[in-house]
Amino acid sequence: xxxxxxxxxxxxxxxxxxxxxxxxxxxxxxxxxxxxxxxxxxxxxxxxxxxxxxxxxxxxxxxxxxxxxxxxxxxxxxxxxxxxxxxxxxxxxxxxxxxxxxxxxxxxxxxxxxxxxxxxxxxxxxxxxxxxxxxxxxxxxxxxxxxxxxxxxxxxxxxxxxxxxxxxxxxxxxxxxxxxxxxxxxxxxxxxxxxxxxxxxxxxxxxxxxxxxxxxxxxxxxxxxxxxxxxxxxxxxxxxxxxxxxxxxxxxxxxxxxxxxxxxxxxxxxxxxxxxxxxxxxxxxxxxxxxxxxxxxxxxxxxxxxxxxxxxxxxxxxxxxxxxxxxxxxxxxxxxxxxxxxxxxxxxxxxxxxxxxx
Amino acid sequence: xxxxxxxxxxxxxxxxxxxxxxxxxxxxxxxxxxxxxxxxxxxxxxxxxxxxxxxxxxxxxxxxxxxxxxxxxxxxxxxxxxxxxxxxxxxxxxxxxxxxxxxxxxxxxxxxxxxxxxxxxxxxxxxxxxxxxxxxxxxxxxxxxxxxxxxxxxxxxxxxxxxxxxxxxxxxxxxxxxxxxxxxxxxxxxxxxxxxxxxxxxxxxxxxxxxxxxxxxxxxxxxxxxxxxxxxxxxxxxxxxxxxxxxxxxxxxxxxxxxxxxxxxxxxxxxxxxxxxxxxxxxxxxxxxxxxxxxxxxxxxxxxxxxxxxxxxxxxxxxxxxxxxxxxxxxxxxxxxxxxxxxxxxxxxxxxxxxxxx
Numbered sequence: 001x002x003x004x005x006x007x008x009x010x011x012x013x014x015x016x017x018x019x020x021x022x023x024x025x026x027x028x029x030x031x032x033x034x035x036x037x038x039x040x041x042x043x044x045x046x047x048x049x050x051x052x053x054x055x056x057x058x059x060x061x062x063x064x065x066x067x068x069x070x071x072x073x074x075x076x077x078x079x080x081x082x083x084x085x086x087x088x089x090x091x092x093x094x095x096x097x098x099x100x101x102x103x104x105x106x107x108x109x110x111x112x113x114x115x116x117x118x119x120x121x122x123x124x125x126x127x128x129x130x131x132x133x134x135x136x137x138x139x140x141x142x143x144x145x146x147x148x149x150x151x152x153x154x155x156x157x158x159x160x161x162x163x164x165x166x167x168x169x170x171x172x173x174x175x176x177x178x179x180x181x182x183x184x185x186x187x188x189x190x191x192x193x194x195x196x197x198x199x200x201x202x203x204x205x206x207x208x209x210x211x212x213x214x215x216x217x218x219x220x221x222x223x224x225x226x227x228x229x230x231x232x233x234x235x236x237x238x239x240x241x242x243x244x245x246x247x248x249x250x251x252x253x254x255x256x257x258x259x260x261x262x263x264x265x266x267x268x269x270x271x272x273x274x275x276x277x278x279x280x281x282x283x284x285x286x287x288x289x290x291x292x293x294x295x296x297x298x299x300x301x302x303x304x305x306x307x308x309x310x311x312x313x314x315x316x317x318x319x320x321x322x323x324x325x326x327x328x329x330x331x332x333x334x335x336x337x338x339x340x341x342x343x344x345x346x347x348x349x350x351x352x353x354x355x356x357x358x
Numbered sequence: 359x360x361x362x363x364x365x366x367x368x369x370x371x372x373x374x375x376x377x378x379x380x381x382x383x384x385x386x387x388x389x390x391x392x393x394x395x396x397x398x399x400x401x402x403x404x405x406x407x408x409x410x411x412x413x414x415x416x417x418x419x420x421x422x423x424x425x426x427x428x429x430x431x432x433x434x435x436x437x438x439x440x441x442x443x444x445x446x447x448x449x450x451x452x453x454x455x456x457x458x459x460x461x462x463x464x465x466x467x468x469x470x471x472x473x474x475x476x477x478x479x480x481x482x483x484x485x486x487x488x489x490x491x492x493x494x495x496x497x498x499x500x501x502x503x504x505x506x507x508x509x510x511x512x513x514x515x516x517x518x519x520x521x522x523x524x525x526x527x528x529x530x531x532x533x534x535x536x537x538x539x540x541x542x543x544x545x546x547x548x549x550x551x552x553x554x555x556x557x558x559x560x561x562x563x564x565x566x567x568x569x570x571x572x573x574x575x576x577x578x579x580x581x582x583x584x585x586x587x588x589x590x591x592x593x594x595x596x597x598x599x600x601x602x603x604x605x606x607x608x609x610x611x612x613x614x615x616x617x618x619x620x621x622x623x624x625x626x627x628x629x630x631x632x633x634x635x636x637x638x639x640x641x642x643x644x645x646x647x648x649x650x651x652x653x654x655x656x657x658x659x660x661x662x663x664x665x666x667x668x669x670x671x672x673x674x675x676x677x678x679x680x681x682x683x684x685x686x687x688x689x690x691x692x693x694x695x696x697x698x699x700x701x702x703x704x705x706x707x708x709x710x711x712x713x714x715x716x
Contacts, residue, residue: 060557060644060645096461098460098465099460099462101461102456102457102461103454103456103457103459103464103478104457104478106461107456120462169531169534173527173531176523176527181559198418199418287418
């Protein structure tokens with residue numbers, strides 16, 4: 001399988017040259033995976049300004065590193081930073097991930113690197129990860145396909161009288177059966193008044209008749225996360241349930257439609273809030289609007305009023321407005337989508353009409 | 359339910375007084391949970407030398423913090439470190455977790471704390487966590503009970519012809535059904551030659567006749583992790599399988615028996631290695647011997663030849679020697695146990711005789 005890792009390291013190398021850095025020592029394991037393909041639990045990679053790379057790991061991962069990262073030099077050494085400090089001459093500047101490196105590890109690095117000046121690389125690799133390449137989009141598509149297929153099966157029912165936990169486990173089991181390598185995050189299944197809690201751990205509460213049922217879930221495939229929420233009614237929806245559902249549906253669709261290359265993130269956020277405000281429900285929207293999604297379930301960019309960025313093409317995002325009324329109930333509708341120069345590519349293709357199910 | 363959090367903070371306060379620190383600002387979320395009971399994903403706690411505590415978190419967790427940590431003052435503020443820096447006078451020394459705090463967060467803390475001198479608290483809270491209190495042992499016992507009961511059901515079969523993944527998902531499902539709040543870590547199910555890989559991700563390989571089947575798994579209950587491995591033969595064991603099984607069984611039992619209050623950790627490690635060496639299999643033992651287990655699946659103390667410590671009473675540990683022969687197969691037997699002044703309390707009570715199953 002051709003991999004994009006060389007190109008990713010090339011983009012990082014260009015940043016290093018821009019900033020006058022001889023190399024970056026990347027220690028955040030998700031970033032290490034992004035740059036090399038290595039998925040072990042202990043490793044660090046040095047990427048030099050010419051794009052060459054050395055991956056350091058310990059003996060447990062010797063074979064795995066060679067297999068997963070065939071195009072980089074692998075050094076096996078328990079002292080990762082020590083290994084990566086070698087071959088770095090003096091009077092150089094090397095970037096390190098000060099947002100991920102602990103104080104103790106940083107002090108150790110300074111000792112290992114001696115005369116080399118360590119400077120903050122910032123979230124350079126996280127910023128590269130905002131724009132997905134084809135290999136990443138392919139994994140995201142597969143993760144989302146598995147997720148919505150599993151949801152379809154679970155929503156086929158029965159739902160009435162089953163507990164939140166049973167529904168959550170059933171959904172997870174179905175995602176595994178369809179090829180998920182893992183469950184992307186702790187599945188939220190909330191029924192009745194519990195739907196008012198944005199992040200609710202499934203309980204042994206059975207789903208009652210004519211209640212809202214909110215399911216926030218996603219599969220992981222090749223390290224990439226799907227993130228999807230649907231809210232349905234088990235039985236018949238009453239007028240209030242219909243009202244908040246429709247308010248969220250319209251706001252969510254407006255948000256999806258606004259996700260276009262070049263759109264200021266803050267404008268997308270403002271638009272969705274305006275739609276909710278027009279419907280009289282803005283105060284009941286108490287969470288963030290959405291977030292980037294990829295090797296982490298929550299990653300850059302985060303959608304908010306203060307976000308300075310514009311949306312870039314091939315950015316994978318969630319769009320997840322909601323209404324939460326304590327003690328009564330709530331609705332959230334969430335898609336994972338990919339920004340294009342036209343309408344976004346929806347990865348979680350499942351109806352957003354209000355379903356009344358058994 | 360009475361909780362031990364006050365006593366835990368009291369033990370930390372005693373350390374602070376010993377070291378001349380006015381307070382500790384604890385930011386590692388597992389340590390925050392240990393000291394307060396708070397399980398949210400964003401929080402930090404300041405414990406003062408008099409044992410008083412202030413927990414800072416953001417608005418999402420206002421109710422949850424009040425409920426989970428009723429005996430500490432809760433401050434809601436997005437700027438956790440800013441909130442915890444207030445009321446701290448100048449000319450004081452405050453401990454921070456430099457092994458857990460990132461360089462960027464530390465720089466921010468230094469700014470927030472102004473004239474207060476920040477010094478490394480080291481792994482003080484992790485060291486407190488080595489010795490479990492009754493509340494912790496109770497959670498560990500329940501996690502281990504659920505785990506071995508689930509294993510029993512899955513080993514009842516059928517096993518032959520099922521895939522590693524099917525067995526893993528079945529075991530996980532069963533742990534949930536028995537009351538696990540989560541699966542403690544990625545379940546390992548390895549069959550045939552895959553048993554030679556110490557940490558093997560379950561695949562779609564069906565278990566063949568007369569093959570080794572290795573299962574490393576555990577439930578999580580109230581935040582506490584069970585960790586257990588059993589290896590069986592599906593069909594009839596041949597002489598080689600019996601030989602390596604017996605070598606591991608004897609070494610593991612020797613290790614368990616050696617875990618006694620006051621025993622030097624390095625001696626336990628040396629003893630097990632000697633037993634494996636006497637059987638001619640030491641070189642095939644390529645992993646660590648065991649580790650502490652509690653709120654984290656891997657925590658202090660780690661069993662190794664270099665560990666300086668002696669075992670303390672009420673320490674929860676795994677004992678998990680193994681033999682791994684690449685391309686052929688392997689055996690691991692692992693228990694979670696609690697150190698006492700006599701024979702250890704075994705928490706994963708399941709036979710270690712070689713089972714030949716269908």
